[in-house]
Amino acid sequence: MALGHPGLRSGWRQFCYWLTWGFLAPHCASGAEPVTELPSIDIRAAAEKLSGLAEAGNEGVVSAQRLASVPLLRPGEVLEMVPGLIVTQHAGDGKANQYFLRGFNLDHGTDFATSLDGMPLNMPSHAHGQGYTDLNFLIPELIEQVHYRKGPYSAEDGDFASAGSARISTLRQLQGNLAQMTFGPYGYQRGLLAGAFLQTAGAGRWLYGLEFLNHNGPWLVPENNRKLNGLLRYSEGSINDGFSVAAMAYRNRWTSTDQIPQRAIDQGRVPRFGSLDPTAGGFTSRYSLSGEWARKTSDSQTKANAWLLQSGLDLWSNFTYCMANLQSQGNCEAGDQFQQSERRKAAGFAASHALWSNWGEREVIHTLGVQGRQDQLSPVGLYNTTQREIWNTVREDRIQQRSLALWAQTEVRWTQSLRSITGLRADAHHFQVNSSQPANSGQQNAQLLSPKLALIWRSNPATELYLNYGHGFHSNDARGTTLQVDPSDHALKASPAPGLVRTMGQELGWRSQVLPGWQSTMALWQLDSASELIFVGDAGTTEATRPSRRYGLEWSNFYTLSRQWALDMDLAWSHARFKGVAPEGNLISGAITHTANMGVTYESGGPWSAALRLRYFGPRPLLENGSVQSQASWIGNLRVGYKLTPRTRLSLDVYNLLNSQTNDMAYWYASQLRGEARPVSDLHVHPAEPRTLRLTWAYRWE
Numbered sequence: 001m002a003l004g005h006p007g008l009r010s011g012w013r014q015f016c017y018w019l020t021w022g023f024l025a026p027h028c029a030s031g032a033e034p035v036t037e038l039p040s041i042d043i044r045a046a047a048e049k050l051s052g053l054a055e056a057g058n059e060g061v062v063s064a065q066r067l068a069s070v071p072l073l074r075p076g077e078v079l080e081m082v083p084g085l086i087v088t089q090h091a092g093d094g095k096a097n098q099y100f101l102r103g104f105n106l107d108h109g110t111d112f113a114t115s116l117d118g119m120p121l122n123m124p125s126h127a128h129g130q131g132y133t134d135l136n137f138l139i140p141e142l143i144e145q146v147h148y149r150k151g152p153y154s155a156e157d158g159d160f161a162s163a164g165s166a167r168i169s170t171l172r173q174l175q176g177n178l179a180q181m182t183f184g185p186y187g188y189q190r191g192l193l194a195g196a197f198l199q200t201a202g203a204g205r206w207l208y209g210l211e212f213l214n215h216n217g218p219w220l221v222p223e224n225n226r227k228l229n230g231l232l233r234y235s236e237g238s239i240n241d242g243f244s245v246a247a248m249a250y251r252n253r254w255t256s257t258d259q260i261p262q263r264a265i266d267q268g269r270v271p272r273f274g275s276l277d278p279t280a281g282g283f284t285s286r287y288s289l290s291g292e293w294a295r296k297t298s299d300s301q302t303k304a305n306a307w308l309l310q311s312g313l314d315l316w317s318n319f320t321y322c323m324a325n326l327q328s329q330g331n332c333e334a335g336d337q338f339q340q341s342e343r344r345k346a347a348g349f350a351a352s353h354a355l356w357s358n359w360g361e362r363e364v365i366h367t368l369g370v371q372g373r374q375d376q377l378s379p380v381g382l383y384n385t386t387q388r389e390i391w392n393t394v395r396e397d398r399i400q401q402r403s404l405a406l407w408a409q410t411e412v413r414w415t416q417s418l419r420s421i422t423g424l425r426a427d428a429h430h431f432q433v434n435s436s437q438p439a440n441s442g443q444q445n446a447q448l449l450s451p452k453l454a455l456i457w458r459s460n461p462a463t464e465l466y467l468n469y470g471h472g473f474h475s476n477d478a479r480g481t482t483l484q485v486d487p488s489d490h491a492l493k494a495s496p497a498p499g500l501v502r503t504m505g506q507e508l509g510w511r512s513q514v515l516p517g518w519q520s521t522m523a524l525w526q527l528d529s530a531s532e533l534i535f536v537g538d539a540g541t542t543e544a545t546r547p548s549r550r551y552g553l554e555w556s557n558f559y560t561l562s563r564q565w566a567l568d569m570d571l572a573w574s575h576a577r578f579k580g581v582a583p584e585g586n587l588i589s590g591a592i593t594h595t596a597n598m599g600v601t602y603e604s605g606g607p608w609s610a611a612l613r614l615r616y617f618g619p620r621p622l623l624e625n626g627s628v629q630s631q632a633s634w635i636g637n638l639r640v641g642y643k644l645t646p647r648t649r650l651s652l653d654v655y656n657l658l659n660s661q662t663n664d665m666a667y668w669y670a671s672q673l674r675g676e677a678r679p680v681s682d683l684h685v686h687p688a689e690p691r692t693l694r695l696t697w698a699y700r701w702e
Helices: 006-030 064-069 075-081 262-266 323-329
Strands: 060-063 086-088 098-101 112-116 143-150 164-170 177-184 188-196 205-215 225-237 242-255 281-296 300-317 338-359 362-386 389-413 418-435 442-460 463-475 500-515 518-529 534-536 541-543 548-560 565-578 594-603 608-617 633-643 648-655 663-671 680-687 692-701
Touching: 060 064, 064 075, 064 143, 075 086, 075 143, 086 608, 262 680, 338 389, 418 463, 442 500
Parallel strands: 112 164
Antiparallel strands: 060 143, 086 098, 143 164, 177 188, 177 692, 188 205, 205 225, 225 242, 242 281, 281 300, 300 338, 338 362, 362 389, 389 418, 418 442, 442 463, 463 500, 500 518, 518 548, 534 541, 548 565, 565 594, 594 608, 608 633, 633 648, 648 692, 663 680
C-alpha cells in the first residue's frame, strides 16, 4: 500500500484530526457518562419499523418471512425486494444477473455493493465485468434478511455502493429440518436438504444446507444447467453478541442461449428461443470460509468478520457471430466466440466499534471501522475460441489488488425530534498488473476521502424526514489503470483510467405510518458521477465516457389490511443524462426510467396461502440520441400454497403468469451473420421465459 503518497498523507491527517475532534470532544464535554442505549437495527426488523433507526428514507430490511412468501424464478431475484431494483438475465442461469436501479444499468453489479454475512460479493477486476456479482449460489430458504440502503450516504459503504448496497444475512439456525423437492417443465428439478447437524445440549448450533439443480430451460439448445451447492455453519449466541463460522461450496455449469439479433428471428433464421452458437456457456465455482464475531455491552457494540475465497470462471460468448473474423480473415470459419477466464484467491476483514455516550444531555453514538481486502488473479484472460477451443490470446494478466479503508461516524440526538449523523471514509487502493503485453503492465495507487452527512427530524411519533449528503465511488478494473496499448491492436495507443471514480449524492426522504397498518416512504434523490468509465471485458479495454447526473423519485408502500392480507407497491422514476453537449446525444444507454413492483399476499392462518407479484420494467434508451429504445414489459408471478399436514406443504409457482411475449434484455449494436455482406446494426434480444409452472413439496421435522 502506497501510504507514503503526499496526497494520501494529507488525507490521513485530515481524517485523524476529524476522528480526534469528533470522537473525543463529546467525552471532554460530558465526562463520558453512560446513557440509555440507542437501539440498533435488529435482525428481525421489518422495513416498516425503522423510524428512529434508519439513516435515510430509502433504507429498509426485507425479512425471511417476506422472502418465503414470494415466487422467485432465480436466486438473484431476492434483490428485487429492494424497491426500484430490477433483476434480469441475458444468458445462462449460471452467469451473474444483470441489475438496474436509480437510472443505472448496473451491468452485473457495478455501483451496487452486495455482501453475504460480511463477505463482499462484488468482484473487482473480474474477467467479465467490473463488480461482477454472482448470486446463483444463494439458497433463498436460508436467508435471514436483506438490509438495503440506496445512495452513498453511509460511511460503512465503500466501493461499488454509489447506487446502493444490500447486506444479505443467512440463518444461524433453522426451526427443525427441511426436505424440499421442486419439479417443473423443461427438465426442472431442484432438491434442498437443510437443518440441524450434530446438535448438542451446549450453546453451539450447527446448520447445514445442501442443494442441487438440473434445468434445461425453454431454449432450443438445452441449457443443461447443473448446480451443486452447500453450506455448513457453526454458531453461538446472536448476531449482536456471539460468533459463527461458515463454509460454503458451489459449482455450476451451463450451456447458454445469449441474445440474438431481431433480424435473425424476423427472417426465420432462428426461432425466438433459438441459438446462433450452441457451444456458448460456462463453468463457475466458489469456495469460501468466513467467520463473524460480535460483543455487546451496556454501552458498546463491537463486530468483526474475516473471510477467505477461492473462485473460478470460464465463460464462452459470441455476440457478433462473424463480424470480427470476416474483417480480419475474410471468412467465418472460426466465428467470433471468445472466452473470459479467471482464477481468483481473495481474503478480507472488517471490524467496527460503536460506543454510546453522553454529550451534555444529548445521547451520542460514535462508530469507528476498518475494512481490508486483497484479490489475486492468476490468471485473468481473454481468448479467441471456436467451439470452446482457444486459438488466440487477446490478453492474459496476473493481478494483485489491495484496498484498505477507515471510516467513522457520529450520531447525535440533539433533541427528542432531531438527530444528525456525520461520517468520513478514507479509502486507499493499490493495483498491480503483470500483463502478457508488457506495455500494459504496471502499478497504480489511488486514494479518496468521502464525507457523509444525514439530518433526521421526527415531526411526530409516526413520521420522519431525512436530508442526506454523501460522496461515494467505484473502483475501475486494475487492467484499465495501467492500459497503454489496445490489447487487440498494439499499434493503437490507449489512455489509462483512474483507479477510483468519485460520485456525489443528495437526497430528501420521508417515512411515515400514514394510517394504521400503512407504512410509506418517499425519496427525492440526485447523484453525480465524475465519469462513467467501465472495463469492457468483451474487448479487454477500458471505455471512457463523460461525467453524468441522475435524479429521481421513489415511493414505497406496505399496507397490512388484516391478519390475512397485505399489499405492497414500489414505484420509481429516474432521469439520467451525460453532462455537457455531444453530437451523439446525452442519454445514457440502458438507463432505466420507470419501474414498478406490486404485490398482494394472503396468509389465512390455516392451510391456504397465496402471493401475486407484478413487475413493470420500463423502456430504456439503447442509443445516446434516443432513436432506439427497448420495449417496456409487465411480468406477473403467482404462488399458491397449501399445508397438507402440520409438517407437509405443497406450493405451486406460476412464472410469467400472463405469458407475456417480451424480452428480459435488449441491446443495440452491430453484428454480422453468415452470408451477410457487411455488419448490420440491430436490436439484439434475450426473450423472457414463457409461462412456467413449478410444484414444490416441502416436509419439516424436528
